[in-house]
Amino acid sequence: MANASPINTTVPVHTGDTVMKIEQVIHQARRAARELSTLSGAVRNGVLEGMAAGLLVHADAILAANAADVQQAKRENLSTAMVSRLTLTPQKIQAMAQSIRQIAQQVDPVGQAIEASERPNGLRIEKRRVPIGVIAIIYESRPNVTSDAAALCLKSGNACILRGGKESLGTNLAIANVIQEALGSSGVDAAAVQVLSTTDRAAVTALVTAQGAVDLVIPRGGESLIRAVVEQATVPVIKHYKGVCHVYIDKDADADMAINIAYSAKVDGCAVCNTAECILVHKDIAARVLPRLAARYRQAGVQMRADPRILGLLQDAKLAVESDWGQEFLDLIVAIKQVTSVDEAISHIAQYGSQHTDAIITTNIATAQKFVQQVDSASVMVNASTRWADGYEYGLGAEIGISTDKLHARGPMGAADLCTYKFIVTGNGHIRA
Amino acid sequence: MANASPINTTVPVHTGDTVMKIEQVIHQARRAARELSTLSGAVRNGVLEGMAAGLLVHADAILAANAADVQQAKRENLSTAMVSRLTLTPQKIQAMAQSIRQIAQQVDPVGQAIEASERPNGLRIEKRRVPIGVIAIIYESRPNVTSDAAALCLKSGNACILRGGKESLGTNLAIANVIQEALGSSGVDAAAVQVLSTTDRAAVTALVTAQGAVDLVIPRGGESLIRAVVEQATVPVIKHYKGVCHVYIDKDADADMAINIAYSAKVDGCAVCNTAECILVHKDIAARVLPRLAARYRQAGVQMRADPRILGLLQDAKLAVESDWGQEFLDLIVAIKQVTSVDEAISHIAQYGSQHTDAIITTNIATAQKFVQQVDSASVMVNASTRWADGYEYGLGAEIGISTDKLHARGPMGAADLCTYKFIVTGNGHIRA
Numbered sequence: 001m002a003n004a005s006p007i008n009t010t011v012p013v014h015t016g017d018t019v020m021k022i023e024q025v026i027h028q029a030r031r032a033a034r035e036l037s038t039l040s041g042a043v044r045n046g047v048l049e050g051m052a053a054g055l056l057v058h059a060d061a062i063l064a065a066n067a068a069d070v071q072q073a074k075r076e077n078l079s080t081a082m083v084s085r086l087t088l089t090p091q092k093i094q095a096m097a098q099s100i101r102q103i104a105q106q107v108d109p110v111g112q113a114i115e116a117s118e119r120p121n122g123l124r125i126e127k128r129r130v131p132i133g134v135i136a137i138i139y140e141s142r143p144n145v146t147s148d149a150a151a152l153c154l155k156s157g158n159a160c161i162l163r164g165g166k167e168s169l170g171t172n173l174a175i176a177n178v179i180q181e182a183l184g185s186s187g188v189d190a191a192a193v194q195v196l197s198t199t200d201r202a203a204v205t206a207l208v209t210a211q212g213a214v215d216l217v218i219p220r221g222g223e224s225l226i227r228a229v230v231e232q233a234t235v236p237v238i239k240h241y242k243g244v245c246h247v248y249i250d251k252d253a254d255a256d257m258a259i260n261i262a263y264s265a266k267v268d269g270c271a272v273c274n275t276a277e278c279i280l281v282h283k284d285i286a287a288r289v290l291p292r293l294a295a296r297y298r299q300a301g302v303q304m305r306a307d308p309r310i311l312g313l314l315q316d317a318k319l320a321v322e323s324d325w326g327q328e329f330l331d332l333i334v335a336i337k338q339v340t341s342v343d344e345a346i347s348h349i350a351q352y353g354s355q356h357t358d359a360i361i362t363t364n365i366a367t368a369q370k371f372v373q374q375v376d377s378a379s380v381m382v383n384a385s386t387r388w389a390d391g392y393e394y395g396l397g398a399e400i401g402i403s404t405d406k407l408h409a410r411g412p413m414g415a416a417d418l419c420t421y422k423f424i425v426t427g428n429g430h431i432r433a
Numbered sequence: 434m435a436n437a438s439p440i441n442t443t444v445p446v447h448t449g450d451t452v453m454k455i456e457q458v459i460h461q462a463r464r465a466a467r468e469l470s471t472l473s474g475a476v477r478n479g480v481l482e483g484m485a486a487g488l489l490v491h492a493d494a495i496l497a498a499n500a501a502d503v504q505q506a507k508r509e510n511l512s513t514a515m516v517s518r519l520t521l522t523p524q525k526i527q528a529m530a531q532s533i534r535q536i537a538q539q540v541d542p543v544g545q546a547i548e549a550s551e552r553p554n555g556l557r558i559e560k561r562r563v564p565i566g567v568i569a570i571i572y573e574s575r576p577n578v579t580s581d582a583a584a585l586c587l588k589s590g591n592a593c594i595l596r597g598g599k600e601s602l603g604t605n606l607a608i609a610n611v612i613q614e615a616l617g618s619s620g621v622d623a624a625a626v627q628v629l630s631t632t633d634r635a636a637v638t639a640l641v642t643a644q645g646a647v648d649l650v651i652p653r654g655g656e657s658l659i660r661a662v663v664e665q666a667t668v669p670v671i672k673h674y675k676g677v678c679h680v681y682i683d684k685d686a687d688a689d690m691a692i693n694i695a696y697s698a699k700v701d702g703c704a705v706c707n708t709a710e711c712i713l714v715h716k717d718i719a720a721r722v723l724p725r726l727a728a729r730y731r732q733a734g735v736q737m738r739a740d741p742r743i744l745g746l747l748q749d750a751k752l753a754v755e756s757d758w759g760q761e762f763l764d765l766i767v768a769i770k771q772v773t774s775v776d777e778a779i780s781h782i783a784q785y786g787s788q789h790t791d792a793i794i795t796t797n798i799a800t801a802q803k804f805v806q807q808v809d810s811a812s813v814m815v816n817a818s819t820r821w822a823d824g825y826e827y828g829l830g831a832e833i834g835i836s837t838d839k840l841h842a843r844g845p846m847g848a849a850d851l852c853t854y855k856f857i858v859t860g861n862g863h864i865r866a
Contacts (some may be wrong), residue, residue, distance in 0.1 A: 037806070123826070130601070133839065260862060376470070377855065379858060384858050385865050388556060388858055390859070393556070394558050406566065411856045423843075425827075426816065429687070430816070432697065
């Protein structure tokens with residue numbers, strides 16, 4: 001296994017003949033999808049176990065490929081954050097293997113009966129979960145997406161076409177080799193998982209416009225990547241846009257709880273999509289909560305940007321400007337605003353939020369219910385940190401991402417969300433005359 | 434109530450300033466959606482009851498408006514089929530009212546708990562059904578879509594923007610007046626249902642590209658309408674493409690049952706999307722089934738287009754040409770083909786079908802299971818006619834259409850399919866450190 005040599009099971013696609021070759025990739029994926037939909041859960045889990053074991057066995061080869069990618073990224077002066085996302089360690093590879101094993105242990109979504117009923121005329125109607133078919137995933141620098149996405153697609157009986165960032169190509173192809181070995185050992189079509197070895201943008205265009213051949217596109221990465229995919233796509237897209245998450249501290253909040261949650265939701269993971277970017281505080285509790293919260297934020301090096309009415313309560317805070325509301329900082333920066341009611345908090349979230357995850361801290365059940373009903377976000381937290389919005393924490397085993405869409409899947413998406421369903425109608429000669 | 438005068442609650446949109454005005458329509462819809470999501474089921478059902486009663490009370494005005502539309506359509510030499518779809522009768526208006534009452538009687542999908550669990554750390558995770566928000570429906574000549582779509586959207590707590598065909602504009606505005614009266618009587622925001630009085634195509638473009646403001650677009654009508662919407666849309670679209678439905682008569686079929694189903698699936702409703710367009714017959718049963726089936730088809734005036742191997746069994750059949758396979762005839766025409774195995778039937782359906790509805794007639798359970806698993810269609814029938822694929826027959830009360838998509842909703846779509854969900858996570862100060 002080497003990162004430099006082309007891997008025979010991934011199709012090399014070069015500028016000039018991109019569309020032709022991508023058509024071949026898609027054609028192979030469709031064939032594989034048909035086989036996958038008929039495989040037992042045991043066979044699919046066998047591939048996952050093979051992948052997990054293979055990642056550990058071939059860890060050195062993957063790390064070598066990754067070191068070359070990282071070196072190149074540094075030569076090209078990529079940002080520290082990007083290099084950090086790109087860099088693998090033995091521990092990260094172990095975590096990737098562990099994640100695959102957790103996916104394998106989940107309940108098999110394929111073939112589950114979602115609903116079943118018998119109609120008055122005797123027809124039996126069953127709604128059964130089935131794979132979607134062919135899923136294209138377009139992502140950026142994190143190489144663990146390659147193994148996570150492949151594992152979730154296999155678990156849900158889908159063929160996938162993976163197109164990672166060019167900065168992680170060597171690493172992704174090394175991981176692809178492990179996946180191919182696992183598919184081969186289980187006798188499953190190699191085209192069940194295809195990692196593109198091209199970084200040509202025309203390949204993305206071809207994938208996202210392959211109506212009827214590619215069933216779903218999931219772009220994962222920065223907002224510009226996702227918008228570019230949406231603009232071009234005629235295939236359905238599930239989007240994973242930004243998280244501009246709010247914590248609203250109600251007048252009836254437990255002050256200690258509110259401080260702990262507002263602090264932790266920013267500081268314990270400030271660069272992830274479910275971090276709190278904005279704290280809204282009811283005016284009646286501001287004086288009790290904000291000075292202590294500010295002291296803790298200062299200690300952690302958090303920069304506070306506050307509205308003028310509460311600047312005096314927040315030592316070292318800067319005056320917020322309009323663009324700070326609705327901003328996804330992904331850093332040790334937090335916006336803080338005073339509101340006069342839960343309604344104002346709800347309106348602020350409607351105007352500036354990203355419908356990802358928003359929290360209320362309150363002991364008042366009526367206020368909590370109002371917030372839960374009126375905040376139109378994928379996850380609404382009551383007395384809990386926004387940081388809990390996560391597929392693993394919700395019991396999904398792992399997640400393909402956190403959907404900010406409302407169609408098909410919303411919030412953390414697991415293997416079952418990569419399924420569709422079919423109606424199976426059984427009669428005894430029933431005609432409809 | 435008159436068909437000619439503009440209705441004050443629908444916004445007149447004229448060429449030249451379409452985009453501005455449509456933005457206003459969308460803005461109002463978003464405001465209404467926020468109110469709708471908080472209304473009780475009783476209030477929403479009250480509007481539906483008002484609509485049903487109003488249709489009957491104002492039937493004469495609606496029929497008058499419709500008569501004017503029909504007259505104009507005839508002057509413009511629209512096709513007989515289109516004029517027939519456009520034409521209302523007192524019976525059709527009664528059926529529209531009845532359909533709304535059935536929708537009102539359905540279980541309220543809004544607020545239903547889909548799943549709930551408690552995690553080991555004590556967090557409670559609830560997945561709760563909620564309205565999608567603002568739904569735009571773009572359709573052609575059938576005026577009953579106006580009342581059905583409005584009713585299903587209200588039932589599911591969504592605001593809707595309805596844009597019907599220009600040939601039915603007068604009728605649609607008369608129906609819109611009834612809807613406005615019902616909304617007003619219940620004190621619900623008039624913008625909950627907005628029927629566009631423009632037929633300018635720029636209005637459609639504005640709707641389908643209003644990302645973040647319109648949540649879902651459902652085009653209903655011919656394939657060209659749907660393709661045009663998909664090409665332009667950046668808002669998610671659920672498509673209702675054509676139905677090229679197959680009936681496969683297995684070698685182990687009960688011959689009488691097979692003949693009855695193949696006959697009825699074509700003849701009892703030959704112009705609807707779930708009619709059978711192609712009969713596949715196993716070679717071992719062809720001689721027993723086809724001559725009798727052909728006799729019944731002939732009697733009903735069905736034109737048969739058959740493959741050469743079975744022409745001799747089908748009196749008066751014509752030789753099929755390649756384009757007959759996969760053709761949506763929507764007429765008293767049927768394609769008939771002999772296959773040598775269930776696998777060949779499955780392959781034929783994969784190649785030529787439209788993933789709408791396909792049936793197998795067999796007494797062999799293993800063959801039935803294989804067909805059910807491998808035919809990738811929204812509805813798969815076993816010993817039942819394809820004509821049963823219908824929201825009402827599946828127990829959904831009524832349908833907004835039959836989705837040929839795999840994402841979000843597949844097959845017949847009812848009110849629950851016009852909902853998304855949110856995760857509600859309740860803790861007791863839970864932080865994720």
